[in-house]
Amino acid sequence: MKHTKLLLSAIALFxxxxxxxxxxxxxxxNSFIRGRHRxxxxxxxxxxxxxxxxxxxxxxxxxxxxxxxSWRVREAWFDGLxxxxxxxxxxxxxxxxxxxxxxxxxxxxxxxxxxxxxxxNLQGNAADKRGILANLNVGYDKAVESNEQYxxxxxxxxxxxxxxxxxxxxxxxxNNKIYHPDIxxxxxxAVKQGAFVFHNHPKHDKTTASGLTPLSEGMHQKGLLKGIxxxxxxxxxxxxxxxxxxxxxxxxxxxxxxxxxAERFYPHYNNGTYRNMTLILAKQCDEKSIKEAxxxxxxxxxxxxxxxxxxxxxxxxxxxxxxxxxxxxxKKETMxxxxxxxxxxxxxxxxxxxxxxxxxxxxxxxxPKGSDSVDFVITNLITGNGKRAKASLSFNRKPxxxxxxxxxxxxxx
Numbered sequence: 001m002k003h004t005k006l007l008l009s010a011i012a013l014f015x016x017x018x019x020x021x022x023x024x025x026x027x028x029x030n031s032f033i034r035g036r037h038r039x040x041x042x043x044x045x046x047x048x049x050x051x052x053x054x055x056x057x058x059x060x061x062x063x064x065x066x067x068x069x070s071w072r073v074r075e076a077w078f079d080g081l082x083x084x085x086x087x088x089x090x091x092x093x094x095x096x097x098x099x100x101x102x103x104x105x106x107x108x109x110x111x112x113x114x115x116x117x118x119x120x121n122l123q124g125n126a127a128d129k130r131g132i133l134a135n136l137n138v139g140y141d142k143a144v145e146s147n148e149q150y151x152x153x154x155x156x157x158x159x160x161x162x163x164x165x166x167x168x169x170x171x172x173x174x175n176n177k178i179y180h181p182d183i184x185x186x187x188x189x190a191v192k193q194g195a196f197v198f199h200n201h202p203k204h205d206k207t208t209a210s211g212l213t214p215l216s217e218g219m220h221q222k223g224l225l226k227g228i229x230x231x232x233x234x235x236x237x238x239x240x241x242x243x244x245x246x247x248x249x250x251x252x253x254x255x256x257x258x259x260x261x262a263e264r265f266y267p268h269y270n271n272g273t274y275r276n277m278t279l280i281l282a283k284q285c286d287e288k289s290i291k292e293a294x295x296x297x298x299x300x301x302x303x304x305x306x307x308x309x310x311x312x313x314x315x316x317x318x319x320x321x322x323x324x325x326x327x328x329x330x331k332k333e334t335m336x337x338x339x340x341x342x343x344x345x346x347x348x349x350x351x352x353x354x355x356x357x358x359x360x361x362x363x364x365x366x367x368p369k370g371s372d373s374v375d376f377v378i379t380n381l382i383t384g385n386g387k388r389a390k391a392s393l394s395f396n397r398k399p400x401x402x403x404x405x406x407x408x409x410x411x412x413x
């Protein structure tokens with residue numbers, strides 16, 4: 001009964017505690033939506049910053065995605081995100097071609113005789129002197145309209161798409177002024193608008209020191225690219241983790257969603273994981289604060305319950321999430337309980353033993369008798385190629401339980 005009262009008290013206190021990283025959506029008027037529930041992903045503050053959950057690489061029917069911008073926003077809200085970027089391709093717009101064919105009778109007379117496609121695929125083709133005919137801001141505009149009932153931060157962006165590489169520019173001002181036949185000039189046009197540009201699903205090239213293609217490595221060295229997409233959908237580019245972190249690039253993890261998130265992730269991941277996210281450490285969830293954090297490199301890449309980032313962020317996140325309490329001793333061992341107040345599980349190695357403390361869960365572990373601290377390697381917190389975060393937790397010892405001394409096989413839990 002005593003343990004039950006304590007548990008109920010803890011639950012009540014937790015329920016009253018504000019979740020700093022969660023966004024409160026505006027009141028939803030649609031009765032169908034009101035009956036649905038958002039999945040909250042609870043992550044504690046790090047170094048005084050809130051941790052906001054973002055997907056910075058998504059596509060809609062305005063390039064080659066299979067869903068509308070409004071669906072992207074709705075889906076992101078239900079998935080527990082705070083930020084969604086609409087980053088449709090500039091040079092490749094497959095669905096636009098299908099729309100044009102469908103709406104042929106409605107198109108203005110002067111456009112009817114244009115070749116099918118109307119420059120909807122310039123990835124490897126010669127430049128079109130007319131530039132891009134479509135309005136490349138429309139996907140973002142539609143997402144903003146639908147976001148009125150959800151309250152996320154919707155970010156304008158584009159994907160610059162060529163055979164030489166793909167690059168995402170977010171926080172652009174006007175997507176219609178970015179395209180240029182030369183890919184580096186396109187990237188520079190985005191940078192001139194104040195955009196944060198990162199390298200998408202980077203190709204591997206054995207001829208360079210970084211493993212990036214010569215074009216990509218050159219643009220990194222020129223300071224045009226500020227981040228690297230280490231995780232894209234079900235794939236993680238582990239070879240680039242140390243290069244990214246050691247050279248001051250911002251680690252990014254995205255869905256690169258073209259279809260629904262259910263189709264993108266569920267066939268690959270087991271239950272108990274979330275879609276890819278970039279966790280952004282910022283004071284507020286507004287454009288100025290989030291953009292500043294990205295340029296400052298204050299991010300953690302989340303992928304399939306793995307977290308990739310600087311050791312200082314990952315170790316503080318673990319300590320802010322996991323607490324330790326001494327339970328009791330028997331004749332041979334000290335027993336403690338680890339409690340996790342975040343939604344992210346932690347995989348632990350201590351000495352020759354291992355344990356997992358699940359998100360919003362607890363686990364009991366045993367230590368050598370007389371212990372008052374324990375050193376952990378957190379194996380799912382990645383700080384470099386072959387490197388994992390480490391942390392030490394200390395606890396106050398309770399008075400010896402004489403019953404356990406006489407009955408060492410009895411456990412209270």
